[in-house]
Structure formats: structure tokens, C-alpha cells
Amino acid sequence: MTPLKKRRSLAIYRPVRPGEPVYSREDAPDLLLWLDAASGVASRxxxxxxxxxxxxxxxxxxxxxxxxxxxxxxxxxxxxxxxxxxxxxxxxxxxxxxxxxxxxxxxxxxxxxxxxxxxxxxxxxxxxxxxxxxxxxxxxxxxxxxxxxxxxxxxxxxxxxxxxxxxxxxxxxxxxxxxxxxxxxxxxxxxxxxxxxxxxxxxxxxxxxxxxxxxxxxxxxxxxxxxxxxxxxxxxxxxxxxxxxxxxxxxxxxxxxxxxxxxxxxxxxGPADDSDPVLRWADRHGGPAFSQAAVAARPAWRSAGFLDFDGTDDRLGRDSGPLVGARPGFTMLARLRLDVLPSGSPAVVYTEADSGASVVNRLAITPAGQVVASYRPIGGTLASATSAATLAAGADAVIGVRRNGSDLRVFVAGAPSGPAATIDHGTDLAGASCRVGGPVESAGFRHLDGRITEIYAVGRALTDPQIAALSNPA
Structure with a gap:
């Protein structure tokens, strides 16, 4: 078992520094969240x-x-x-x-x-x-x-x-x-x-x-x-x-x-068996856990190593405030596969928001298959960065988002994709709840229809080479 990493203060902010070392998931600094479907999945x-x-x-x-x-x-x-x-x-x-x-x-x-x-x-x-x-x-x-x-x-x-x-x-x-x-x-x-x-x-x-x-x-x-x-x-x-x-x-x-x-x-x-509804998905290093009280809304764990979300009501949540977005620099990656592209509205992979979307830190997939990252702190204007690359249903993908000060950028397969968005400098997401596979808001977004294998986040803006290395499934 890998020892628990020390999690650094939320106030620390390090901008992108070219030439920094390439990290593995085990040794990347300022680890905030590592949900890995190969471990920490419980059912009841x-x-x-x-x-x-x-x-x-x-x-x-x-x-x-x-x-x-x-x-x-x-x-x-x-x-x-x-x-x-x-x-x-x-x-x-x-x-x-x-x-x-x-x-x-x-x-x-x-x-x-x-x-x-x-x-x-x-x-x-x-x-x-x-x-x-x-x-x-x-x-x-x-x-x-x-x-x-x-x-x-x-x-x-x-x-x-x-x-x-x-x-x-x-x-x-x-x-x-x-x-x-x-x-x-x-x-x-x-x-x-x-x-x-x-x-x-x-x-x-x-x-x-x-x-x-x-x-x-x-x-x-x-x-x-x-x-x-x-x-x-x-x-x-x-x-x-x-x-x-x-x-x-x-x-x-x-x-x-x-x-x-x-x-x-x-x-x-106990630990989930194949097809079990997921009660709890715990951080790999002993950090926060995401859970679902309603049995009908629990995604199913598959022994191939992923959570299967039905696109209707499946999602996991945490209501203790934001984990990732309340800082001026962060990087988040997700490994997933869509069963079908969403219809009408974007499908949520990960979000930190309140019910009225007055605060938002969201990673989602549009009906066209584009990756869209959105951010709005208290009192700020919603900013969204959208990928040029698109995802296809039935294909494994690694997507991500990086905030570096006022710069918000989307990554697909380890590379920047599409123009960056400029966001307000605020970081206060007070009142936000966290969700995986579905929205906090009651309207405007859909539940994900597909599988999520991993969600990984650190509290700094990693460099492009660092993100490319972490996006490599090997």
C-alpha cells in the first residue's frame, strides 16, 4: 500500500514552470483527489x-x-x-x-x-x-x-x-x-x-x-x-x-x-463485486470519498475496473465543499468511455457547483463530443473552454482541465485542445457540492452514459509535458 501523501495547504499556488520534472500518479505534488476504480469501491x-x-x-x-x-x-x-x-x-x-x-x-x-x-x-x-x-x-x-x-x-x-x-x-x-x-x-x-x-x-x-x-x-x-x-x-x-x-x-x-x-x-x-451498485468510491490515498444513498442512483462497478453510469440518474456525490476549484491553480484528468454521446445538454464527468450554478467548476462532454470546462467563482462571470477535438462513443479517452491563474484550458489525450478561456481571478466556491457522473443543478446538464475509470487532481497547474505523461494509460 502506498503511504498517504501529505496534502498541502489550499492557499499554495504554483504557476506553470517549463522544464519541471515529469511525474507519475504516485509522486505528483499537491495531490487533491485520486479516484481509481481498481480500488476503494464499496457496495452495501x-x-x-x-x-x-x-x-x-x-x-x-x-x-x-x-x-x-x-x-x-x-x-x-x-x-x-x-x-x-x-x-x-x-x-x-x-x-x-x-x-x-x-x-x-x-x-x-x-x-x-x-x-x-x-x-x-x-x-x-x-x-x-x-x-x-x-x-x-x-x-x-x-x-x-x-x-x-x-x-x-x-x-x-x-x-x-x-x-x-x-x-x-x-x-x-x-x-x-x-x-x-x-x-x-x-x-x-x-x-x-x-x-x-x-x-x-x-x-x-x-x-x-x-x-x-x-x-x-x-x-x-x-x-x-x-x-x-x-x-x-x-x-x-x-x-x-x-x-x-x-x-x-x-x-x-x-x-x-x-x-x-x-x-x-x-x-x-464490503468491496464491490462485479455489477454491484456502488455505495462509496474512496480516494486511493485515504482522502475524500464519494457516495450515493439512493440505491437506484448508484452506478455499477465492473470487474474490468470501471464504474458504469446509466445516463439517467446515476451519480456519486460529496457535500462538504469544493475539493479542486477553490484555488488559482489546479489540474484534473479523467479516464472514461462514453456509451453514447449526450443528447440535448452536456453530460457531467465531474463538477463542483451549487444548485443555481452561481459557483461552478465543471468538466463535461457536449452532445457533439467536445470536452468543455467551465469555472465561475462567487461574483464572477462564467467562463468555458471547449476542445477542438471530439470524443467518440465506445472509445477510451483521457480528458482534462488546467487552471493557471486566469487561464482555463482543456486537454484531450494529453494535449491542449481548443482555445483557452479567461476566467475571473476569484477562487471562492463556497456552497458548492461535488458530483461524479451527474450534475448538481436540476436543469441544463445530463448524467453521463458510460464508464469512468479514474479521476485524478492536483492543486497546481502542471506543465504540458507533465499532463501528457499523466494522460498516458501505460
């Missing part, structure tokens, strides 16, 4: 189910892998359904009603959590936990140890039950629905599910359950210590968009979404 997603037709499913029995000691966990958020049975997870048979490898769910009588195991002969047992109120997350764990069943809710043990189960032959595993002796699904769950895991040949202990509960924050698969991963047969973070049902363990126990369940906010935050 879950799947949301409508309680009517949506669930996740896979065919096949896990019993040969589970043995007679096994554990099941899930985080559940109930949005309704009081007075009805609601299923968290059911490993049952579509051919027979008796076999229940495990059932984790909520009782219709008192909304209590239940963990049930039943053999092919019909002999079974039920461990009972406390009632689960709606509108909040609950960590529910069922544990089988031979003929004994235990249940834990939010780290607290419920009742213990026992039976001689004998042979159990389930045929399917569902999340969010129940079945038995039929292909019809019932007891569907209205709410959210997150961090579903199954351990084989392992009865989790109280200490294990406490660690997984993690004081109510849960643990993502990547956040689990190796000791807790031991025995995991499958683990689903359920945070893709669309929900993909990928097994994080690599064992291939993929779940198929039925009824197009949607993404929702989850309980456990």
Missing part, C-alpha cells in the same frame, strides 16, 4: 422481494455436502406480512412434503423466527426465536448439531429442539419462498434479504454467531476472517444490480432470481 446491497412473485431458487440437494452438522444465516428486513408465514430460506422437496433440510422463516401466529428440520419420515423439530418487527434488519442463524437445533436472532440464542431426523432428501433451495410436495411457491417474503450463507459439517458456536452479527453491522464475504469462512458451502451477498445470485465462495451454487427482484440497500458493507 441487498435483494428486495415483493412478497407476491419474487424469490431466488436453485435445484439440487446440499445434504451430501452439509452432513448432520450445519448452519444457515441470513439478514432479513421485513416490510410487511404480519399475521402470515414468511420464508427466509427453504431447502425442501417439490416431490414430497416431509423432507426439510432446513427452513428459516417467520411464524404466522406471532412473527417469531423459526428454524425447522424434518426427515423424510416426517420426524422433525423446531427451534424458536423472538418476534421480528418490521422495518429493521435482523440477523437470523439456524444451527443443526446432529439431532439438536438452535436458533439465534441478533446474536441472542432462542430455544433448543431435538429429534432423530434420519434421511433427508430435499430437491430445491429457495430464498424468500416456501414449498413442499409441489412446484407452487407460498409464504413469500415481503422485504429484503442480505448475506445468506450455509456452512457444511460445521455447527456454528455462540462466539461464531456473535462475530457474524458484528454488533449489527454484519460481515461481507470478503470481510470474514478465514476462521469464519471455514466450512462455507455457499455465500450470497445479494448485492448485484440486477440481482445475479452469484456464490461468493466459488463453489458455483448460483441462485436464479425469479420475478425480477430489485436491488436495495443492505446491511453489510
Amino acid at each position: 446491497g441487498a435483494v428486495t422481494l415483493d412478497g407476491t412473485s419474487q424469490y431466488l431458487s436453485r435445484a439440487g440437494s446440499l445434504m451430501g455436502t452439509l452432513g448432520t452438522n450445519y448452519s444457515v444465516q441470513a439478514w432479513v428486513w421485513l416490510s410487511g406480512g404480519s399475521g402470515t408465514s414468511r420464508t427466509i430460506a427453504a431447502h425442501r422437496s417439490t416431490a414430497q412434503s416431509n423432507p426439510i433440510g432446513f427452513y428459516l422463516g417467520i411464524s404466522s401466529s406471532d412473527s417469531s423466527a423459526r428454524f425447522i428440520v424434518t426427515g423424510d419420515s416426517g420426524t422433525g423439530a423446531t427451534a424458536i426465536g423472538p418476534a421480528l418487527p418490521t422495518g429493521q434488519w435482523h440477523h437470523v442463524v439456524g444451527v443443526r448439531s446432529g439431532g439438536s437445533l438452535s436458533i439465534y436472532v441478533n446474536g441472542v440464542a432462542g430455544t433448543v429442539a431435538s429429534a432423530s431426523f434420519g434421511t433427508i432428501t430435499p430437491t430445491h433451495l429457495d430464498l424468500g419462498s416456501n414449498f413442499g410436495g409441489s412446484t407452487s411457491r407460498l409464504h413469500l417474503l415481503p422485504g429484503r434479504l442480505d448475506q445468506f450463507g450455509v456452512w457444511g459439517n460445521r455447527a456454528l458456536s455462540q462466539a461464531d454467531v456473535t462475530a457474524l452479527f458484528n454488533s449489527g453491522s454484519g460481515l461481507s464475504y470478503s470481510g470474514m476472517p478465514p476462521a469464519l469462512r471455514a466450512g462455507l458451502v455457499m455465500f450470497h451477498e445479494l448485492d448485484g444490480n440486477p440481482v445475479a445470485g452469484v456464490d461468493s465462495t466459488g463453489n458455483g451454487h448460483t441462485l436464479t432470481p425469479i420475478g425480477s427482484p430489485a436491488a436495495a440497500d443492505g446491511v453489510a458493507e
